[in-house]
Amino acid sequence: MQFQSVNPYNNEPVGKFTALTKDELDEKLNKSQNAFESWKKVPIAERCQLIRNAAQVLRDHVDQYAKMITLEMGKPISESRAEVNKCAWVCDYYADNAETFLAHESIATDASQSFVRHDPIGAVLAIMPWNFPFWQVFRYAAPTLIAGNTGLLKHAPNVFGSAQLIEEVFTKAGVPDGVFQNLIVHHDQTEKIIAHDAVQAVTLTGSEKAGAAVAEIAGKYIKKTVLELGGNNAFIVWEDADIDKAVKIAVTARMLNCGQSCIAAKRFILMEAIYDEFVTKFTKAVSELKSGNPLENTTQVGPLARRDLADQLNRQVKESINQGAKLLLGGHQKDCYHEPTILGNVTAGMPAFDEETFGPLAAMIKARDIADAFALSEASKYGLGVTVCTKNVEKALKYADEVSDAAYFINELVKSDPRLPFGGSKKSGYGRELAKDGIMEFVNRKTVYVKL
Template sequence: ASTSYVRHDPIGTVLAIMPWNFPFWQVFRFAAPTLTAGNTGLLKHAPNVFGCAIQIQDVFRKAGFPEGVFQNLIVHHNQIDRIISHDSVKAITLTGSERAGAAVAESAGKYLKKSVLELGGNNAFIVWKDANIEKAVKTAITARMLNCGQSCIAAKRFILVEEIYDDFVQQFTAAVDKLKSGNPLEDGTQVGPLARKDLAQQLNKQVRLSVEKGATLLLGGDQNNCYHAPTVLGGVKPGMPAFDEETFGPLASMIRAKDEAHAFALSEKSKYGLGVTVCTTDVNRALSHANEVSDGAYFVNELVKSDPRLPFGGTKRSGYGRELAKDGMMEFINRKTVYVAKQ
């Protein structure tokens, strides 16, 4: 070739199906890279946050985006397949449950359209024996209780090597017990109700079944309407709902590991793969274990979180594809090869 290169062109309209738990951030996490790449966006938000969706569309209008570049659709899930089938929709991105992700992936596959899925999680929070326990507990509280535990990337399984198990559990339980529950509209409230009554009931069912299978209720366990008390379970093992399932609320599962190798093995015993945290004072040694983790993120001495500068996404039943940063932008572009023959 006299000339050859690769162009990165927008693919067109991308449909975003977004959840209620972070109704603004989740949308901007999709929209910023996707629109920057030159695409247009359609938003189908969760029905309990349609008001947020209207405000988001207004933000793009006020920012000077051309009319129609970002549009909010007030529709329900029974209309999604029809929208995906439309010729103008070139790709779909969804953040939500496993069930919703499977349904959308099926529709996208039926119409041969690209999809990105960010689904549930059951993140492990591993604490080694050399960790600063006080700092680890402080990070762990935020990692589990942020947004009342209603987060796919929340730490849910606290895997503790046996040398520090008792110390960590005691300090963590005491810290959870001090959290202030109340009206989320009032300053100082740290734990409020869950988004729906059925979510609180499901979490309480997971607690009760785990206790029946041998877990120890160390704190909480009560549920009243949409409220579920911050709860700590000790002695959690594989085979219990608190270990095997995503727990979408203020429930922390304490899991004993024989050593570091056993901790990583327990971490991998999950159908999900969003992220893992390791707490230690030996950062280099922690980094040497990064290849042992199959999740999409590996954080040392920090809770797993999304950062606009870094790609975000999971593996296994947590979905596929990446959001944010360059990787997020590249998900919805046409990598076009341009070739000019030699004369």
């Protein structure tokens, strides 16, 4: 089977990739299992240094890696560079902190000695998406490998070029053969991979449908899963907010990566008193964004990653308008490009409110008061994050327990940070990545009890 990655900006081919044969896949899975036996015995200080080496490789080749990201999925080149540098950051973070995170935890009991140690578990399969083709992988790989596990990557087929370069990063860093391997396979091989004795856990970032399917397979084989799925984040603006600052944050929160982010702000829930001012200023700011060739440094909005994604977004726009939403900006699509679009007077029941909109579409929603705003925010099956913009931070903090999402940001867009746990609730998945939580997901917290 052949795969081809295509530049969504001009439809030109980027690369061709041949799927692994059955025997080749078996060889890689067995190699991962064998590599684990030696890798887990490498002193943690040495593993940390190798991951620190990976950070340097990323920085040394940032332009090469960024160009591949942009060619394969259309992200503006400035954002691609930022993504590669963020990957270097997460490598450095775990290289600096892993020994502390994985240290034995002494617990006082009636034993002469009792403690918890943190041992690696084996190979961890990562099923990763195309929208942040480097970052999604490195935020899993850095803690997973440092903990002594081996890694297997099943990337999205439209970014197999990025997947090959990621494997190359670890090779150049000096990570031993077999510790991190890229698998060029069709998704119909997923069960075979999960069922293999080498694989002890699976992490997936992707759609709700994909997460449910993989979790079902992993459950069949009693393999742990971490799922980071879709989102429909609310961006709430109170009456007392600094509207100019809120608009600036909101534009980035919605339009970064051309809106193709699970944690992007998608539903803008605005107090009635400031609705018109916010919408007017937000619309002006979005209209001034520069669209064009994503390889140009000045481009802020590029194409969506595939034509079917643009088609899906356009369907959501049209259906919402047919149900009463007001088109305030954009709305047009040509091939993979979809204009930045703003819909006003969006209400529950419309696709722009109920569904995850994976592209440059902002839904403007009126709220009667703060209580109504949080009720509207909670009216979603997803639970990744909520932003509240206000000058009354103390009051906003009191509403943290009203939010069922896994993140609550005040006066800032919801974003991932290596130092903070990241994940979802409800249909947005379970488990945590990043921070200490992320490295603990794929270790055996082993109780040791000694009595003299």
